[in-house]
Amino acid sequence: MHVFRTNSVLKYLDARGEAGGDFIDDDLFSNLEPLVIQLSVKEAIIPTGTASGTTERDLDLSKLIAVFKRCGVVVTEHKPSDTRTRLFLFDYDGTFTPIFKMPSMALPSPNALTALEKITSDPNNIVYIVSGRDQAFLEEHLGHFRVAAWMNFTASLDMGWVEEVAEIFRYHTERMNGNHIEMKKSSITWHYRSSDPEWGQFQCRQCQDSLDNNIVPKRPIEVLVGKKNLEVQPITVNKGEIVKRILYQNPGVEFIFCAGDDKTDEDMFRALLLFPPSSTSKATMEPPLSVTLIDNTKEYGDVELAVSPEAVFTTAVGHSSKRTLASWHVTTPEEVVEHILFLVGETPQGDEGVIVSHCRSP
Numbered sequence: 360m361h362v363f364r365t366n367s368v369l370k371y372l373d374a375r376g377e378a379g380g381d382f383i384d385d386d387l388f389s390n391l392e393p394l395v396i397q398l399s400v401k402e403a404i405i406p407t408g409t410a411s412g413t414t415e416r417d418l419d420l421s422k423l424i425a426v427f428k429r430c431g432v433v434v435t436e437h438k439p440s441d442t443r444t445r446l447f448l449f450d451y452d453g454t455f456t457p458i459f460k461m462p463s464m465a466l467p468s469p470n471a472l473t474a475l476e477k478i479t480s481d482p483n484n485i486v487y488i489v490s491g492r493d494q495a496f497l498e499e500h501l502g503h504f505r506v507a508a509w510m511n512f513t514a515s516l517d518m519g520w521v522e523e524v525a526e527i528f529r530y531h532t533e534r535m536n537g538n539h540i541e542m543k544k545s546s547i548t549w550h551y552r553s554s555d556p557e558w559g560q561f562q563c564r565q566c567q568d569s570l571d572n573n574i575v576p577k578r579p580i581e582v583l584v585g586k587k588n589l590e591v592q593p594i595t596v597n598k599g600e601i602v603k604r605i606l607y608q609n610p611g612v613e614f615i616f617c618a619g620d621d622k623t624d625e626d627m628f629r630a631l632l633l634f635p636p637s638s639t640s641k642a643t644m645e646p647p648l649s650v651t652l653i654d655n656t657k658e659y660g661d662v663e664l665a666v667s668p669e670a671v672f673t674t675a676v677g678h679s680s681k682r683t684l685a686s687w688h689v690t691t692p693e694e695v696v697e698h699i700l701f702l703v704g705e706t707p708q709g710d711e712g713v714i715v716s717h718c719r720s721p
C-alpha cells in the first residue's frame with residue numbers, strides 16, 4: 360500500500376501502484392486502522408521529507424506511521440531522491456509580491472525569500488524570475504539566490520528608439536500629477552497609478568495611440584498595457600520568447616511551474632501550450648526567434664522535450680473570473696509563495712491557511 364496525505368484526505372494505491380481509493384480521516388487517523396485490517400496490508404510506503412531533509416509535515420506523519428506499526432505493518436519511508444530537473448518561471452510584480460503604490464515598495468516578503476532560498480538550493484531546480492523589472496532592482500533584492508544567470512537580450516539590439524518613446528511619455532507626464540517614467544536597461548515604463556483614475560486612463564489611451572501611430576511601425580518594439588502602466592520594449596524581450604528560449608536550452612526538464620498575473624505573463628502561458636489538446640505524447644520544439652535572432656552565426660535544429668502534458672503547471676494569479684491561458688489559478692501572490700513552500704516541505708510563517716489550487720481546465 361502506498362499512502363499519500365493531502366490535508367485531511369488520505370489516498371492509497373495498491374501493491375501494483377494502482378489507485379485503491381481515498382477517504383477523509385481525523386488527526387489521529389482513526390479510520391485507517393479498520394481499513395488496514397480489512398485489506399490485510401503487509402507493507403506501507405509513505406513519502407516523507409524532501410530530497411534535502413525532513414520537514415515539519417513529517418512530525419504529523421509520525422502519527423500515521425504509529426498506526427501502521429500498531430497493526431504490524433512494515434513501514435517504508437520514501438524520500439524524494441528523484442533527480443528530475445524542474446523548471447520554475449515566476450513573474451515578479453503581482454505574482455511574487457503584491458502590487459504596491461510605488462514600484463520601490465514592492466519588496467519580497469520573508470516567506471517569499473524563504474521560498475526562493477529553498478527552491479533555488481536544490482540543484483535539480485532551474486529557477487527564473489521573468490520580470491519586466493530592471494536587472495538592478497532584481498539583483499539588489501534577489502541577486503543572492505542561485506537563480507539562473509541574467510540574460511541580457513538587448514546587447515545585440517538597436518535601442519535607439521528609447522529616446523523617441525521617452526519624449527512621448529514626457530508629453531503625457533507633464534499633463535497630469537502622480538505619474539512617473541521608469542527607465543530600465545531593456546525597456547521604458549510610464550506609471551500612472553497615483554494619478555486621477557479617469558484622467559490617467561484617458562492619457563494612457565492617447566499615449567498608446569501616439570506610440571502605435573508614430574513609433575511602432577518603424578521600430579522593432581511592442582507596447583504593453585500593464586497594471587496602471589504603459590511599457591515599451593523590444594519585440595524579442597517578450598516573455599513568451601524568453602520562456603521558449605529557456606525551454607529550448609533545457610529540453611530535459613520534466614516538470615514546469617510558471618506563475619504570472621499580468622497580460623505579459625499570458626505570453627509565457629501561450630509559449631507553454633506545447634501539446635495539442637488531449638495529447639499524451641512528447642512535444643518537439645523548433646528553435647525560437649529569441650535563439651536564432653540573438654545568435655544567427657549558428658545552425659539550430661528542433662529539440663524533443665522531456666516534459667509530459669500533466670507536468671506543466673501554468674498558474675494565473677488573480678480573480679477566478681480572469682481570462683487566462685493558464686490551466687490553474689490562485690487568488691493572491693501569498694498563495695504562490697505558500698505553494699512553493701509547500702513543494703519544499705516548509706510551512707509559511709504567520710499563516711496556517713490551507714493551500715488550495717483550482718484547476719481551470721479539465
Ligand SMILES: O=P(O)(O)OC[C@H]1O[C@H](O[C@H]2O[C@H](CO)[C@@H](O)[C@H](O)[C@H]2O)[C@H](O)[C@@H](O)[C@@H]1O
Nearest residue numbers: 451452458459460461462465490491552586588
Ligand atoms: O513583469 P513584472 O515583474 O510583473 O513587472 C511588471 C511591471 O511591474 C512594476 O510595476 C507594477 O508594480 C508596481 C509595484 O507594485 C506598481 O506600482 C505599478 O503600478 C505596476 O505597474 C514595475 O515598476 C515595472 O517596471 C514592471 O514592468
